[in-house]
Amino acid sequence: MEKLPEIRNYTxxxxxxxxxxxxVLRLILEVDGETIVRADPHIGLLHRATExxxxxxxxxxxxxxxxxxxxxxxxxxEHGYVLAIEKLLGVTPPIRAQYIRVMFDEITRILNHLLWLxxxxxxIGAMSMFLYCFREREDxxxxxxxxxxxxxxxxYYRPGGVYRDLPDKMPQxxxxxxxNAKEVAKLNENRQGSLLDFIWDFTNRxxxxxxxxxxxxxxxxxxxxxxxNIGVISPExxxxxxxxxxxxxxxxxxxxxxxxxxxEVYDQLDFKIPIGLRGDTYSRYLVRIEEMRQSNHIIRQxxxxxxxxxxxxxxxxxxxxxxxxxxxxKSMEAMIHHFxxxxxxxxxxEGEAYAAIEHPKGEFGVYLVSDGANKxxxxxxxxxGFPHLAAFEELVKGHMISDVVTVISSIDxxxxxxxx
Amino acid sequence: xxxxxxxxxxxxxKILVIVVVLLLAVAYLTFLERKVVGYIQTxxxxxxxxxxxxxxxxxxxxxxxxxxxxxxxxxxxxxFIIAPMISIGTAIxxxxxxxxxxxxxxxxxxxGILYLFALSSLGVYGVLIAGWASNSKYAMFGALxxxxxxxxxxxxxxxxxxxVMMAAGSLNLQTIIHAQAGGFWHWYWLPLMPLxxxxxxxxxxxTNRLPFDVAEGxxxxxxxxxxxxxxxxxxxxxxxxxxxxILISAIIAILFFGGWLSPxxxxxxLQPLFAWVPGLVWFLLKMSFFIFCYLWFRGTFPRYRYDxxxxxxxxILIPVTLVWIIVIGLxxxxxxxxxxx
Numbered sequence: 001m002e003k004l005p006e007i008r009n010y011t012x013x014x015x016x017x018x019x020x021x022x023x024v025l026r027l028i029l030e031v032d033g034e035t036i037v038r039a040d041p042h043i044g045l046l047h048r049a050t051e052x053x054x055x056x057x058x059x060x061x062x063x064x065x066x067x068x069x070x071x072x073x074x075x076x077x078e079h080g081y082v083l084a085i086e087k088l089l090g091v092t093p094p095i096r097a098q099y100i101r102v103m104f105d106e107i108t109r110i111l112n113h114l115l116w117l118x119x120x121x122x123x124i125g126a127m128s129m130f131l132y133c134f135r136e137r138e139d140x141x142x143x144x145x146x147x148x149x150x151x152x153x154x155x156y157y158r159p160g161g162v163y164r165d166l167p168d169k170m171p172q173x174x175x176x177x178x179x180n181a182k183e184v185a186k187l188n189e190n191r192q193g194s195l196l197d198f199i200w201d202f203t204n205r206x207x208x209x210x211x212x213x214x215x216x217x218x219x220x221x222x223x224x225x226x227x228x229n230i231g232v233i234s235p236e237x238x239x240x241x242x243x244x245x246x247x248x249x250x251x252x253x254x255x256x257x258x259x260x261x262x263x264e265v266y267d268q269l270d271f272k273i274p275i276g277l278r279g280d281t282y283s284r285y286l287v288r289i290e291e292m293r294q295s296n297h298i299i300r301q302x303x304x305x306x307x308x309x310x311x312x313x314x315x316x317x318x319x320x321x322x323x324x325x326x327x328x329x330k331s332m333e334a335m336i337h338h339f340x341x342x343x344x345x346x347x348x349x350e351g352e353a354y355a356a357i358e359h360p361k362g363e364f365g366v367y368l369v370s371d372g373a374n375k376x377x378x379x380x381x382x383x384x385g386f387p388h389l390a391a392f393e394e395l396v397k398g399h400m401i402s403d404v405v406t407v408i409s410s411i412d413x414x415x416x417x418x419x420x
Numbered sequence: 421x422x423x424x425x426x427x428x429x430x431x432x433x434k435i436l437v438i439v440v441v442l443l444l445a446v447a448y449l450t451f452l453e454r455k456v457v458g459y460i461q462t463x464x465x466x467x468x469x470x471x472x473x474x475x476x477x478x479x480x481x482x483x484x485x486x487x488x489x490x491x492x493x494x495x496x497x498x499x500f501i502i503a504p505m506i507s508i509g510t511a512i513x514x515x516x517x518x519x520x521x522x523x524x525x526x527x528x529x530x531x532g533i534l535y536l537f538a539l540s541s542l543g544v545y546g547v548l549i550a551g552w553a554s555n556s557k558y559a560m561f562g563a564l565x566x567x568x569x570x571x572x573x574x575x576x577x578x579x580x581x582x583x584v585m586m587a588a589g590s591l592n593l594q595t596i597i598h599a600q601a602g603g604f605w606h607w608y609w610l611p612l613m614p615l616x617x618x619x620x621x622x623x624x625x626x627t628n629r630l631p632f633d634v635a636e637g638x639x640x641x642x643x644x645x646x647x648x649x650x651x652x653x654x655x656x657x658x659x660x661x662x663x664x665x666i667l668i669s670a671i672i673a674i675l676f677f678g679g680w681l682s683p684x685x686x687x688x689x690l691q692p693l694f695a696w697v698p699g700l701v702w703f704l705l706k707m708s709f710f711i712f713c714y715l716w717f718r719g720t721f722p723r724y725r726y727d728x729x730x731x732x733x734x735x736i737l738i739p740v741t742l743v744w745i746i747v748i749g750l751x752x753x754x755x756x757x758x759x760x761x
Contacts, residue, residue, distance in 0.1 A: 012557040019642060034561075034726060125630060125723025131461040222631055222722045401561070402640050402725045 009037050016045050020123045020405040023415035025389075027404070034400045039393045046419040054379040058345025059085055060159065062379070067153035069381065070417035073112040075104045075144075076359045077417075078157040080381075083263060083355035084366040085159040088348045089320065096311040097161035098264040103302035104147070104156065105264075105357070106295040107199070110206070111140050112360035112412075113288045113295075120285070120409040121217065124226050129216065136209055139202050146170055146195045160321045161314030166195045166306065196303050203300045210292055218286075227282040231395040231407040234279060241394075242387035245362025246291060247411060250276035250283040257358035271298050281410040288412075291360075320346055345374045359384045361412050383417040434526050438515055446662040447477035453715050460719035484658075487651035492555060495648065499553035504649065504656035507546030511663040514539040518670050519594050521680040521699030532593040533581055536671060540577075540626060543664065544570040547628075550657070551645035562644025565634045565726050572733035573625045579741035580619035583612055583748045584675045587760065597679035602758065603686035609676040611751065611759045614744045616676040618737045620710075623668035625729065627661060629714055631721040632729055669710035670703075677706045 009030045015021035024045035030038035050069060054062040066077040079101060086093070093101070118133030141151045146167050148154035156163050170191035175181045190201040217223045233243070235251040248255050256273045258266040274290035276283025314321045322341050323334035348370040356365035362384030369378040388411040395407050451466065451473070458465025466473035491497055517532040519525040529535060544566060551563020585591055587608055588599040600607045609616045625632040636644040646657045673679060680699030684690035724732070752760050 010557065020640065121722065125633075126721065128457075128461045128719050131463060135462055216720070217722075220722065222724055222728075225728050226722060226725055400725060400727065402634070402723075405640050 014404065020408060022119065022408060022413055024419075025408065025413065025415065027392075029401070029404065031401060034402075036396050036399055036401070036404060039396050039404065041389055041392050043389070043415075044419055046415040048416075048420065050420045051379050051381060054376055056375060058374045059348065059376065060341070060345050062376075063157065064153060064155045067155060068416055069383070069420060070112075070359070070361065070364075070385070070414045071152065072115045072414055073108045073360045074152055074154055075101075075108045075156060076112075076357060076364060078155065079105055080355055080357045080359070080364045080366045082157045082159045083357060084353050084368040085348065087353040087355050088351060088368060088370055089159065089346075091160050091315055091317065091320065093161040093315060094312045095265070096165075096306065096309060097313045099302050099305050099309075100162050100166065100313060101157060102264050102266060102269070103199070103299055103306065104144075106298045106302070107140050107143055109295045109360040110292050110299075111137055113292045114140075116288060116360075116409070116412045117213065117285075120406075120412075123405045123409040124223065126217065126223070129213065132209075132213065136206065139198075142170070143195060143199055143202075146198070158314060158321065160317065161312070163314075165313045168194045170195060170198050196307055199299060200303050203296050203303070206296050207293060210289060210296075214289065218289075224282065226402075226406060227285060227410070228280060229278070230281045230399060230403050231410060232278060232280045233391070233395060237394070238279065241391045243362070243391070244387070245359065245384055246284055246287045247362060247388050249274065250287045251279035252277055257356060257363060261356070263355075263357060269298055269301050271295075281406055284410050347372060347374045348376075356382070361385050361414070361417070362388070381420055383420060385411070385413040385418050389413050389418055431526070435516075438526060439512060442512065442515060442663060442666070443659070445666060446659055447481060449662050449666065449711065450480065450658075451477045452711075453718075456712065456715040457719050460716070481655070484655040485652055487654075489651040489653055490648075492648050494555045496553040496555070499549050500648075501653065503546050503550035503553060504653045504660070505546075506549065507543055507660035508656045508663070510539045510543040510546070511660040511667065514667050515663075517593055518667075519597060519674065519679060520703060524700070525594065528592065528594055531591045533585060533591045533596075533675075536667075537574075537578065537581060540664070540667075541570070541574055543660065546657075546660065547645045550649070554645070554648040556648050558641045558643075558647045559645050562636065562641050562647070565641075566628065566645055568726075569625060569628075569632070569634065569729055569733075572730055573622045573737070576618050576733055576737035576741055577622040577626065579738065579745060580615040580622065581675070583615040583741065583745050584608060586745065586748050586752055587612060589752075593674055593679070597674060597681060600678040601681060601685065604683045606686075606758060607676060607678040607681070608759075611756075612676060612744070612748065614740050615748075616672070618741050619675070620672060621732075621737060623672065624714065624717065625733070627664045627668055627714075629661075629665065630718040631724050633723060634726045634729060665714055666707065666711060669707045669714070672710050673703060673706035679703055679706075 009032050011028065011030045014027035014029050016024040016026040021027070026042040026045065028038075028040040028042065029036060048068075050065050053065060063078055063081060066081045067074040069077045114133040114137050118130035121127075121129030144154050144156075145151045148156040148163060170193070172191055173179070173184045173187045175184045179187070191198055233241075233251060235248075235253050238248050238251045239253065243251070244255065252275050254273055254275050257263070258271075259273060271294045274287050274294065276287045318334070318337040318341075322338050323331070327334040328338050329335075348368075350370055350372040352367070352369045354365055354367045356363050363382065364384050365382035367378075367380040367382070368376055371377040392407070392411070395411070396404050399407070454476070455465040455473075466476040469475040469479045491500055514536055516526045517529055517535050519528070547566040547570075548563050551559040551561075551566065554560075584596060588596040590596060590599070628636060634640075634644075636646070641647070646654060649657060680703040682691070682694055682697065682699070682702055684694045
């Protein structure tokens with residue numbers, strides 16, 4: 001009798017150049033028909049040695065590298081880093097700076113969740129969602145630009161405060177061959193006041209926009225069929241695997257660093273922590289949608305406070321924070337301070353510190369070891385997305401190829417952060 | 421002898437007119453799609469090439485024709501090249517039996533519906549062969565999905581057509597249109613509503629459009645069955661897909677919406693007022709509506725998963741059509757007015 005042909009599973013390569021790989025994820029998928037038997041994520045294709053680079057630079061030169069870790073939630077990364085430095089230095093930023101940081105953290109959270117929502121919907125096939133989300137992101141990136149001068153890599157948070165106070169007026173659009181004066185006037189309508197007015201206008205508009213997204217997706221039959229009970233994980237397993245952020249909250253664990261280990265002024269603000277019930281893709285979707293609404297609420301409280309309470313935004317310790325440009329031109333001492341800060345930086349006392357913040361993707365931690373020099377002895381970054389990706393196989397096993405895409409986008413990974 | 425030459429010449433001219441107009445329509449359908457989807461997505465779509473971007477499709481065609489045709493070394497070269505030809509050939513050939521108005525039809529054959537059904541089934545071979553011949557894992561998945569999907573949906577589609585045949589008592593498309601005469605409420609969409617909806621859904625699935633585009637599955641299989649194709653060969657698949665979209669819209673207009681019949685028939689004031697409008701215009705308007713719906717769906721829905729599509733086909737569409745065939749059978753038997761009197 002002739003030997004029967006051996007039936008083997010199909011192994012195929014997903015990425016690193018795949019439209020749904022969210023950057024440079026490479027997956028080796030072993031499939032039986034369309035069912036996933038094994039999924040093996042390969043990482044490291046975007047490794048830029050951020051941690052090692054930081055060891056050869058003064059502390060204040062590394063802030064810009066933090067933006068480039070998770071490049072969709074830039075200011076949150078900076079926040080984790082400057083918090084660690086402040087912890088070692090033992091300084092506290094002025095209260096106004098803390099409010100500004102919280103406001104921008106929440107703006108960043110909305111930015112991140114909008115990109116996530118757009119990409120998630122795009123991966124499931126609802127293409128329009130992507131462009132709707134980018135419409136909103138545009139306004140928030142304008143806020144970044146108005147405050148820091150850069151739309152993405154802001155380098156706005158500094159040890160001891162923030163780089164500068166919020167601007168009193170927004171940049172305006174100018175007429176061009178594509179947009180005449182009338183169209184431009186319409187575009188500039190909500191840019192007449194200060195940055196805070198612009199943000200206030202956004203927060204008025206944003207909840208109705210989220211309602212619109214929800215009408216398109218939340219009760220959509222196809223959307224639910226694609227996401228309910230896909231990539232389920234139990235709360236116990238999620239904790240064991242080191243899940244944090246929306247991934248953990250979607251399993252029903254109420255864990256949020258903004259509440260459990262409050263930093264800055266989060267303990268004075270009113271917000272709720274949404275949790276999911278099933279720990280599936282749909283719960284993660286619902287949790288993130290609600291987080292956007294809560295962030296909107298927090299931003300409004302910050303704007304109200306910031307309008308009423310002017311004040312300094314960075315500590316007046318010129319060994320840490322640079323003097324203003326004006327004094328620098330006149331005062332010899334200020335100029336020396338500036339020169340020293342920009343070249344040598346400052347030394348941190350010997351010791352170690354771990355600072356963690358509630359990053360849009362989970363717990364973003366920075367562990368800093370100082371030997372007393374002006375450069376860190378070791379900088380370790382706890383990327384929020386790393387444990388989530390590590391659990392990827394557990395999430396997709398037994399699902400189908402289409403679900404791989406759904407699950408990848410639902411865990412919200414960004415390779416800048418995972419590969420570092 | 422002379423008359424035969426004239427006859428053949430006349431047919432050739434008709435074919436030429438249909439094909440040229442069809443290809444132009446496809447070119448501008450891609451433009452329309454980009455515009456419509458653009459406005460749905462708060463963009464403005466192409467507007468740089470020519471006035472209002474109207475030359476964009478021409479530029480696209482030129483670009484695709486100038487691209488290198490890459491044939492993967494490990495592929496089955498003969499099948500690789502023949503596959504897009506099958507796709508486009510069947511897509512265009514199907515137009516032979518479509519009646520454009522009372523007299524304009526290339527071939528008024530008696531088995532018109534069967535011919536359409538046969539050609540739309542054949543078109544799947546193009547996809548299947550392309551996926552297999554490419555010797556790529558992604559293409560293979562696309563082809564397998566396309567094959568499974570087409571087989572399941574053809575059954576539902578076939579049953580929907582059976583209902584129409586029973587109602588009209590004919591396989592000839594012109595006869596089917598005449599059987600619907602008598603105005604908007606006499607068209608088959610009303611008595612055959614479940615069949616119409618099933619056919620519509622099956623038609624979208626057959627053409628691999630959202631929400632059923634798993635064979636291409638942009639975010640999963642990158643481009644599915646045509647992932648290895650480039651240049652002209654890719655353009656042929658593209659043409660075939662869009663030709664099929666127009667074809668399905670035309671078939672729906674003919675079978676369920678009275679083809680070239682005026683919607684104002686039987687309405688005292690409006691019928692004479694619109695009597696001068698040629699049947700072709702009504703036909704095109706009805707077609708355009710369904711084509712627009714294709715684009716509308718694309719801008720709105722997420723994509724189904726492969727097994728969910730199967731479930732929809734087997735567990736919902738086929739039972740619904742089967743039940744309604746019985747209902748139609750009884751209605752025809754008892755001469756239910758006003759449709760089957």
